[in-house]
Amino acid sequence: MRDMQPPNGFTDQPKHSARKLETKHYSPGTNKDQLMLDYLLDSGFQWEEAVTLLNLREHLYENAEMRQRITEDYRMHFVKWLYEHGLVNDSF
Known part of the structure:
Protein backbone atom coordinates (compact mmCIF):
# COMPACT_ATOMS: atom_id res chain seq x y z
CA MET A 1 0.00 0.00 0.00
CA ARG A 2 2.98 2.34 0.49
CA ASP A 3 3.80 2.28 -3.23
CA MET A 4 0.39 3.62 -4.26
CA GLN A 5 0.43 7.01 -5.91
CA PRO A 6 -1.89 9.75 -4.61
CA PRO A 7 -4.96 10.37 -6.82
CA ASN A 8 -4.92 12.94 -9.62
CA GLY A 9 -1.13 13.08 -9.80
CA PHE A 10 -0.71 14.92 -6.49
CA THR A 11 2.41 14.26 -4.47
CA ASP A 12 3.35 14.88 -0.88
CA GLN A 13 6.32 17.00 -1.98
CA PRO A 14 6.04 20.79 -1.75
CA LYS A 15 5.51 22.67 -5.03
CA HIS A 16 8.50 24.98 -4.65
CA SER A 17 11.07 22.16 -4.74
CA ALA A 18 9.55 20.78 -7.95
CA ARG A 19 9.67 24.22 -9.55
CA LYS A 20 13.35 24.66 -8.74
CA LEU A 21 14.28 21.34 -10.36
CA GLU A 22 12.17 21.98 -13.44
CA THR A 23 13.32 25.56 -13.99
CA LYS A 24 16.63 24.18 -15.20
CA HIS A 25 14.90 23.41 -18.52
CA TYR A 26 13.12 26.75 -18.89
CA SER A 27 14.43 30.15 -17.99
CA HIS A 59 6.07 32.65 -30.99
CA LEU A 60 2.46 33.31 -32.00
CA TYR A 61 3.32 35.75 -34.75
CA GLU A 62 5.92 33.46 -36.30
CA ASN A 63 3.02 31.30 -37.48
CA ALA A 64 2.33 31.90 -41.20
CA GLU A 65 -1.44 31.88 -40.72
CA MET A 66 -1.26 34.51 -37.98
CA ARG A 67 1.01 36.73 -40.07
CA GLN A 68 -1.45 36.49 -42.97
CA ARG A 69 -4.44 37.29 -40.75
CA ILE A 70 -2.72 40.36 -39.33
CA THR A 71 -1.61 41.56 -42.74
CA GLU A 72 -5.14 41.26 -44.08
CA ASP A 73 -6.82 42.79 -41.06
CA TYR A 74 -7.03 46.50 -41.79
CA ARG A 75 -8.67 47.22 -38.45
CA MET A 76 -5.49 46.05 -36.74
CA HIS A 77 -3.50 48.46 -38.88
CA PHE A 78 -5.82 51.29 -37.87
CA VAL A 79 -5.53 50.46 -34.17
CA LYS A 80 -1.75 50.24 -34.54
CA TRP A 81 -1.78 53.70 -36.14
CA LEU A 82 -3.93 55.06 -33.29
CA TYR A 83 -1.53 53.57 -30.73
CA GLU A 84 1.57 54.91 -32.47
CA HIS A 85 0.03 58.39 -32.53
CA GLY A 86 -0.88 58.32 -28.86
CA LEU A 87 -4.64 58.32 -29.42
CA VAL A 88 -5.08 55.01 -27.53
CA ASN A 89 -2.88 53.19 -25.05
CA ASP A 90 -2.66 49.72 -23.54
CA SER A 91 -3.52 50.67 -19.96
CA PHE A 92 -6.92 50.17 -18.47
Whole structure:
Protein backbone atom coordinates (compact mmCIF):
# COMPACT_ATOMS: atom_id res chain seq x y z
CA MET A 1 0.00 0.00 0.00
CA ARG A 2 2.98 2.34 0.49
CA ASP A 3 3.80 2.28 -3.23
CA MET A 4 0.39 3.62 -4.26
CA GLN A 5 0.43 7.01 -5.91
CA PRO A 6 -1.89 9.75 -4.61
CA PRO A 7 -4.96 10.37 -6.82
CA ASN A 8 -4.92 12.94 -9.62
CA GLY A 9 -1.13 13.08 -9.80
CA PHE A 10 -0.71 14.92 -6.49
CA THR A 11 2.41 14.26 -4.47
CA ASP A 12 3.35 14.88 -0.88
CA GLN A 13 6.32 17.00 -1.98
CA PRO A 14 6.04 20.79 -1.75
CA LYS A 15 5.51 22.67 -5.03
CA HIS A 16 8.50 24.98 -4.65
CA SER A 17 11.07 22.16 -4.74
CA ALA A 18 9.55 20.78 -7.95
CA ARG A 19 9.67 24.22 -9.55
CA LYS A 20 13.35 24.66 -8.74
CA LEU A 21 14.28 21.34 -10.36
CA GLU A 22 12.17 21.98 -13.44
CA THR A 23 13.32 25.56 -13.99
CA LYS A 24 16.63 24.18 -15.20
CA HIS A 25 14.90 23.41 -18.52
CA TYR A 26 13.12 26.75 -18.89
CA SER A 27 14.43 30.15 -17.99
CA PRO A 28 12.02 33.11 -18.20
CA GLY A 29 13.58 35.95 -20.17
CA THR A 30 12.15 38.83 -18.16
CA ASN A 31 10.44 39.56 -14.87
CA LYS A 32 7.15 39.73 -16.80
CA ASP A 33 7.74 36.18 -18.09
CA GLN A 34 8.46 35.00 -14.55
CA LEU A 35 5.28 36.65 -13.24
CA MET A 36 3.25 35.04 -16.00
CA LEU A 37 4.81 31.65 -15.29
CA ASP A 38 4.07 31.98 -11.57
CA TYR A 39 0.50 33.06 -12.31
CA LEU A 40 -0.12 30.06 -14.57
CA LEU A 41 1.36 27.64 -12.03
CA ASP A 42 -0.65 29.18 -9.21
CA SER A 43 -3.77 28.96 -11.37
CA GLY A 44 -3.43 25.20 -11.52
CA PHE A 45 -1.58 24.62 -14.78
CA GLN A 46 1.03 21.89 -14.81
CA TRP A 47 4.63 22.94 -15.46
CA GLU A 48 4.65 21.63 -19.03
CA GLU A 49 1.32 23.32 -19.80
CA ALA A 50 2.48 26.68 -18.45
CA VAL A 51 5.75 26.58 -20.39
CA THR A 52 3.89 25.54 -23.55
CA LEU A 53 1.46 28.46 -23.19
CA LEU A 54 4.31 30.92 -22.69
CA ASN A 55 6.15 29.55 -25.73
CA LEU A 56 2.99 29.75 -27.85
CA ARG A 57 2.47 33.34 -26.76
CA GLU A 58 6.07 34.25 -27.53
CA HIS A 59 6.07 32.65 -30.99
CA LEU A 60 2.46 33.31 -32.00
CA TYR A 61 3.32 35.75 -34.75
CA GLU A 62 5.92 33.46 -36.30
CA ASN A 63 3.02 31.30 -37.48
CA ALA A 64 2.33 31.90 -41.20
CA GLU A 65 -1.44 31.88 -40.72
CA MET A 66 -1.26 34.51 -37.98
CA ARG A 67 1.01 36.73 -40.07
CA GLN A 68 -1.45 36.49 -42.97
CA ARG A 69 -4.44 37.29 -40.75
CA ILE A 70 -2.72 40.36 -39.33
CA THR A 71 -1.61 41.56 -42.74
CA GLU A 72 -5.14 41.26 -44.08
CA ASP A 73 -6.82 42.79 -41.06
CA TYR A 74 -7.03 46.50 -41.79
CA ARG A 75 -8.67 47.22 -38.45
CA MET A 76 -5.49 46.05 -36.74
CA HIS A 77 -3.50 48.46 -38.88
CA PHE A 78 -5.82 51.29 -37.87
CA VAL A 79 -5.53 50.46 -34.17
CA LYS A 80 -1.75 50.24 -34.54
CA TRP A 81 -1.78 53.70 -36.14
CA LEU A 82 -3.93 55.06 -33.29
CA TYR A 83 -1.53 53.57 -30.73
CA GLU A 84 1.57 54.91 -32.47
CA HIS A 85 0.03 58.39 -32.53
CA GLY A 86 -0.88 58.32 -28.86
CA LEU A 87 -4.64 58.32 -29.42
CA VAL A 88 -5.08 55.01 -27.53
CA ASN A 89 -2.88 53.19 -25.05
CA ASP A 90 -2.66 49.72 -23.54
CA SER A 91 -3.52 50.67 -19.96
CA PHE A 92 -6.92 50.17 -18.47
